[in-house]
Amino acid sequence: MAPLPGEKRNSHGKLKIILGVSTALLVMVIIVAIALTVRAKNVRTKSDQNDANIEAAVMLKRYSYESVKKRTNSFAHVLGKGGSGTVCKGKLPDTSGRDIALKILKESKGDGEEFINELASMSRASHVNIVSLFGFCNEGSNRAIIYEFMPNGSLDKFIELYKFISKTMSTKMDWKVLYNIALGVAHGLEYLHNSCVSKIKQRECHILAKRERDCRVHCS
């Protein structure tokens, strides 16, 4: 049965309403999608700028947690443990592949401002008798500091080993070696004391041995 003229007008009207609503919905979806894309881009740009600002402030390279985890073989080789974290051996996540000691800080709270400020003051200390900083990682609660690797570890253990070797080989300890170690450490401490890096003066310092005659002050 053919539709009555009134029914036909009615279904045309319904179609127009459906088309109108669908077009409005489509336009809304497009606007929301564009707004979300622009917002995500702004957030990304802001976070990139933030990363660049942090790197500039601390004058150190920032590495991702993933890259340091990979280059320390998932923190497999533990060198030692301190009050604030664990130190692992690894390689610098760059093409140099230099040996590093990575200090993974215990789960840390806060927005990391204090961590960044401390890194900034530590990174300003540069001296031949101070253990160098190579970089850092700051991803949420995953925070780590990358130091140059000191193959002979802490000086007290190195001296013990040196004493042991001298004893077993019936040789005398070379006082020149000890004198050079003491001189290097004194130079490092003197630099820290007289440099303008005020915050470092309040830090705990240890002596680590790189080679027989090359010991450096390590501020952790």
Ligand SMILES: Nc1ncnc2c1ncn2[C@@H]1O[C@H](COP(=O)(O)OP(=O)(O)OP(=O)(O)O)[C@@H](O)[C@H]1O
């Ligand atoms: N750069 C490094 N190279 C080689 N070994 C290291 C290095 N840094 C630390 N270690 C080893 O890890 C151990 C712990 O170092 P860490 O800096 O955590 O000591 P700490 O000063 O007692 O720590 P904290 O200040 O957190 O109490 C050291 O005694 C040393 O054996």
